[in-house]
Amino acid sequence: MDLATLTLDELQKGFRAKAFTPVDVLRTLELRIESTEPSVHAFLTRDFQEALKAAEHADVSLPLGGLPIGIKDAINVKGHPCTSASRILEGYLAPYDATVIARLKTAGAIPFGRLNMDEFAMGSSTENSSAHITTNPWDSSRIPGGSSGGSAAAVTSLELPAALGSDTGGSIRQPASLCGCVGLKPSYGRVSRYGLIAFASSLDQIGPLARSTRDCAMILNAIAGRDPMDSTSLDLPEEDFTARLDQDLKGVRLGIPKEYFVEGINPAVRATVESAIKKCSDAGAELVEISLPHTEYAVSVYYIIATAEASANLARFDGVRYGKRAENPKDLMDLYLRSREEGFGSEVKRRIILGTYVLSSGYHDAYYLRAQKVRTLIRRDFEAAFEKVDAIVCPTSPEVAFPIGERANDPLKMYLADIYTIAANLAGICGISVPCGLAEDRGAKLPVGLQFLAKSLDEAKLLGIANAYESVSGWKDIVSPI
Amino acid sequence: MSSHDINVRHVARLARLALTEDEIKTFEGQLGRVLEHIDLLKKLDVTDVEPTAHTHPVYNVTREDVPGPSLPRETVLANAPRTANNLIIVPKVVE
Numbered sequence A: 001m002d003l004a005t006l007t008l009d010e011l012q013k014g015f016r017a018k019a020f021t022p023v024d025v026l027r028t029l030e031l032r033i034e035s036t037e038p039s040v041h042a043f044l045t046r047d048f049q050e051a052l053k054a055a056e057h058a059d060v061s062l063p064l065g066g067l068p069i070g071i072k073d074a075i076n077v078k079g080h081p082c083t084s085a086s087r088i089l090e091g092y093l094a095p096y097d098a099t100v101i102a103r104l105k106t107a108g109a110i111p112f113g114r115l116n117m118d119e120f121a122m123g124s125s126t127e128n129s130s131a132h133i134t135t136n137p138w139d140s141s142r143i144p145g146g147s148s149g150g151s152a153a154a155v156t157s158l159e160l161p162a163a164l165g166s167d168t169g170g171s172i173r174q175p176a177s178l179c180g181c182v183g184l185k186p187s188y189g190r191v192s193r194y195g196l197i198a199f200a201s202s203l204d205q206i207g208p209l210a211r212s213t214r215d216c217a218m219i220l221n222a223i224a225g226r227d228p229m230d231s232t233s234l235d236l237p238e239e240d241f242t243a244r245l246d247q248d249l250k251g252v253r254l255g256i257p258k259e260y261f262v263e264g265i266n267p268a269v270r271a272t273v274e275s276a277i278k279k280c281s282d283a284g285a286e287l288v289e290i291s292l293p294h295t296e297y298a299v300s301v302y303y304i305i306a307t308a309e310a311s312a313n314l315a316r317f318d319g320v321r322y323g324k325r326a327e328n329p330k331d332l333m334d335l336y337l338r339s340r341e342e343g344f345g346s347e348v349k350r351r352i353i354l355g356t357y358v359l360s361s362g363y364h365d366a367y368y369l370r371a372q373k374v375r376t377l378i379r380r381d382f383e384a385a386f387e388k389v390d391a392i393v394c395p396t397s398p399e400v401a402f403p404i405g406e407r408a409n410d411p412l413k414m415y416l417a418d419i420y421t422i423a424a425n426l427a428g429i430c431g432i433s434v435p436c437g438l439a440e441d442r443g444a445k446l447p448v449g450l451q452f453l454a455k456s457l458d459e460a461k462l463l464g465i466a467n468a469y470e471s472v473s474g475w476k477d478i479v480s481p482i
Numbered sequence B: 001m002s003s004h005d006i007n008v009r010h011v012a013r014l015a016r017l018a019l020t021e022d023e024i025k026t027f028e029g030q031l032g033r034v035l036e037h038i039d040l041l042k043k044l045d046v047t048d049v050e051p052t053a054h055t056h057p058v059y060n061v062t063r064e065d066v067p068g069p070s071l072p073r074e075t076v077l078a079n080a081p082r083t084a085n086n087l088i089i090v091p092k093v094v095e
Helices: A008-016 A022-040 A048-056 A099-106 A149-156 A173-179 A213-223 A267-282 A295-316 A332-343 A346-359 A365-388 A411-416 A422-427 A459-472 B008-014 B021-043 B073-077
Strands: A043-045 A068-072 A110-115 A162-167 A182-185 A205-210 A253-257 A286-290 A391-395 A430-441 A444-454
Touching: A008 A213, A022 A048, A022 A068, A022 A110, A043 A149, A048 A110, A068 A149, A099 A110, A099 A213, A110 A149, A149 A162, A149 A173, A149 A205, A162 A182, A162 A213, A173 A182, A173 A430, A173 A444, A182 A213, A182 A459, A205 A213, A213 A430, A213 A459, A253 A267, A253 A365, A267 A286, A267 A391, A267 A430, A267 A444, A267 A459, A286 A365, A295 A346, A295 A365, A295 A411, A295 A422, A295 B021, A346 A365, A346 B008, A346 B021, A365 A422, A365 B021, A391 A459, A411 B021, A430 A459, A444 A459, B008 B021
Parallel strands: A068 A110, A068 A162, A253 A286, A253 A391
Antiparallel strands: A043 A110, A162 A205, A182 A205, A182 A430, A391 A444, A430 A444
């Protein structure tokens, strides 16, 4: 038995049956990482000795006892680098644990390694990392998706059983889809954002990537809940997100948005998703055509709101209190201008400019305020849809992983590919991407994700539906080529 | 100047971000196309629609005002680019 192939749930059963120990697992993973990293490049840094020490003292009776979980580089882990894959945070050491990290540790998990991402989570390919490019475990000439591309690549190349990512417009679900793992974006307010380097504060949410829906539920159990350090985290009764994983699809009403199956979707992706939806109906789900009439506006609304919030959030990187400072500034203004010029990469600069523009005097009402109003209309579309259905089913991404460099000079095209994921962030609802098959693109066979969306705070139901689909998907018989 | 022309030089100054001439030119083209796309929103009638700032509006969230431990000064200052005497050094601001 190769320990690297096991899910969190399987590892936990093995620990408790004393079949193997957390130390055995870490040693296996380290060997695996050494053999796959030269092609995958999912990690920015990792500290094996520290993790090993934690594994030696692990209490496997805890909910996540002894289980290693990779961490996206946007989330603070005390004493470790935390750069959001940006030059501007080179040398920065996290002075505290993010709330999700503190909670993982309390649950007995071992946070391990810093996983690559698009700089400040801005991107859909991980090509915007200032450090290096991460490759897709299915085809090393292609991108792993993004922004949590390192997390998805590490999980699917069997370097780690699970990882945390963050999702502002699809940054967990899209790389999960493109690499072939499960990725959950919880509802806004479900998980504390304290200690997550902010991109767009009204959209950001931390969530798990793993090789099964059950594993995502186990991690959500550990990280969810009100946190006094994040005033937007919601005070809700405690819930066991694994409670509904034994349900099947009989009588489950699944909505298919008619606006999602029109132009722009890769025909091979469409065929794979349609056959997955047919499996849901064969398993007893009732398919209902629904309408989300404001779909075509979602990308525009998103790129106004996300960049506006980002331009404000990234104002803190000014070369004064932490991070990179330009050499020999002639005055304070020069220090700001050059520290930011030298510290930020192209995509981040582009979005700061757009965000500053849409908030600037004379343009605020035309862009930002109007976008917030259309956001209300998008939210209402989903509220109306969830009156009729238990969940929405659709593609996660209109395409499979594309070759590295193919989109580099066409930001608009890159933005438009976020069409199926961003609405969930705008509406604050929860969503999950589950692998549903392979589609061929220019001779390569690449994973496709099926996305389920459920209403806000309906994670238990969402996970139940996703898990029921997972059990009939046939994905377990597909072996990753790496 | 079409409605999608964006004065990147001016906006960059507002954002306290120096850009090269090449970047200014590239961004003007790329962001012009993005703004052209965003114009879609003008088709919609949003009269009487309330703006959404947060999907779960929670108001006036406060916590007990209880003193607790803060981060140690040396930990915080360790991340600062220049320090002296437990202070962060910046260029002279007031002449």
